[in-house]
Amino acid sequence: MTEIRIQNLTKRFGDVTALNDISIDFPSGSFTSLLGASGCGKTTLLRLIAGFEVPDGGQLSFGDEFIADAKSQKKPEERGVGVVFQSYALWPHMDVAANVAYPLKTRKVGKDEITSRVAAVLDSVGLDGYAKRGIEELSGGQRQRVALARCLVADAKIILFDEPLANLDMHLRASMVEAFRDIHSRTRATIVYVTHDQSEALALSDRIAVMSSGNILQIASPLEVYHSPSDRKVAGFIGxxxxxxxxxxxxxxxxxxxxxxxxxxxxxxxxxxxxxxxxxxxxxxxxxxxxxxxxxxxxxxxxxxxxxxxxxxxxxxxxxxxxxxxxxxxxxxxxxxxxxxxxx
Incomplete structure (x- = not known):
């Protein structure tokens, strides 16, 4: 398990300040949802953790390990972070097993070990028997499970979700919420989950960080954020x-x-x-x-x-x-x- 520490992080895009000197810790094994309207800065924060953006100020670390500041950064592939995108980011020319195995192949893991680890992780996300299926043969919920399996097979200690259920219908979203909760309880990975859907955040998280205009308005348990919002903005956004x-x-x-x-x-x-x-x-x-x-x-x-x-x-x-x-x-x-x- 890995703690994420963010100190005075700032990110600008031209004249727009996407993140405004924010500080927040994500404890090891926690499930934290970043919740807010479009443009509040939640996806920018996720991309900074993943290494897809460079901060303009502040520092990011995983536990005691330095990860990034404005002068130097570890590459995304050096961070040991798994990312599950809204678009799934799966390769259509590969079957399910090949998509899941990709991180292991890049690390030169042996063939027999790849086969056993892929089989185990597909079973853990409810896709036992789907290894040879083509991506185009899968439903939206199944594709999302493949993307999740790809993170799990690499033993990622940090998993980032970028609005992963936005493209699914209501019933599939409900089943995936249960899948995410089950995976978290078994892996105890540190999870950061970006969403604008408050029902997802309330159901999944042990903490919610409500964001607005590049700032964190409140970070607390779902119960506290719902019943004791810190200001009118949070009260108006939650529930x-x-x-x-x-x-x-x-x-x-x-x-x-x-x-x-x-x-x-x-x-x-x-x-x-x-x-x-x-x-x-x-x-x-x-x-x-x-x-x-x-x-x-x-x-x-x-x-x-x-x-x-x-x-x-x-x-x-x-x-x-x-x-x-x-x-x-x-x-x-x-x-x-x-x-x-x-x-x-």
């Missing part, structure tokens, strides 16, 4: 929910009583120096009740198990609730709050 304004009525150590539209709600978190706060309300933490926040039904979208409903509060702000039944537009309702988070 569904609404940020509403409130006024502090009473402080209770690590929680506060906040007035939202004339109704008092207990909220997690603590701020000092102001009584005006912003509170995050998740749909699963609010429900229709006999008393609570006064609201009017404004819009509704059927999502299958629930009707995603937009309510307007007395102060004109809106929040989202999941209702098992269709609520008449314009009807007045009351909403009880079981959990709320005061955004720092």
């Amino acid at each position: 569904r929910g609404t940020v509403v304004s409130g006024a502090v009525v009473r402080r209770n150590g690590s929680s506060m009583v906040v007035d939202i539209g004339g109704t008092q709600v207990t909220a997690r978190g603590h701020v000092v120096g102001t009584d005006s706060v912003h509170v995050l309300l998740r749909p699963e933490a609010i429900a229709l009740a006999d008393q609570g926040l006064d609201a009017v039904v404004r819009e509704s979208t059927y999502r299958g198990p629930v009707h995603e409903t937009w309510l307007e509060l007395a102060n004109g702000e809106r929040l989202t609730i999941d209702s098992p039944h269709l609520l008449p537009l314009g009807s007045k309702v009351h909403v009880a709050v079981s959990d709320a988070w005061i955004i720092p």
Whole structure:
């Protein structure tokens, strides 16, 4: 297992700063997702780790081993890093076994050892019996498994994923999420996973780094990022929910009583120096009740198990609730709050 250490890393493309003096460690055996909208810098960070880009400032190391700074860099092939691309990057003129064996052949590994290691790794990714298949004969999910097997056969201690499921349909993506989790639990490789899909990040990772404009806004466990976002940007990007304004009525150590539209709600978190706060309300933490926040039904979208409903509060702000039944537009309702988070 290998730790990745990044100190004050900066990368520019002309006048655009893709990464802005960021520092982050990826502990050995961790699974970290880099999450953010297009252009936030997550793929640039991945390419710097892989060696496909050169930093303009800062330093990158694997454990105590120097890897790169602005003056000198180890070549990609010297880093022992496996990369799984969105495009799979497989050779169509080779069969499955040849694609997987390629890293071993470049290292002059013996033929018998190559055969046994390829067979073992294909079995580990659920492709036993596919060794002689052509790449064009495979589904998207199977091709992604071949790309993963190619990393595993080389015993890569660091595996980088660049939006690997973006080209797959919903059902294939679900099966590949399970495959990635299984591979990580068995190999304990240090994994860095780039995605803009928050559901993938929440399901796969033990840590999520939320990025925006070349900066890291928050790095924490999926549970903490979801339930206790560090600012409004993270709150707006992770999960569904609404940020509403409130006024502090009473402080209770690590929680506060906040007035939202004339109704008092207990909220997690603590701020000092102001009584005006912003509170995050998740749909699963609010429900229709006999008393609570006064609201009017404004819009509704059927999502299958629930009707995603937009309510307007007395102060004109809106929040989202999941209702098992269709609520008449314009009807007045009351909403009880079981959990709320005061955004720092």
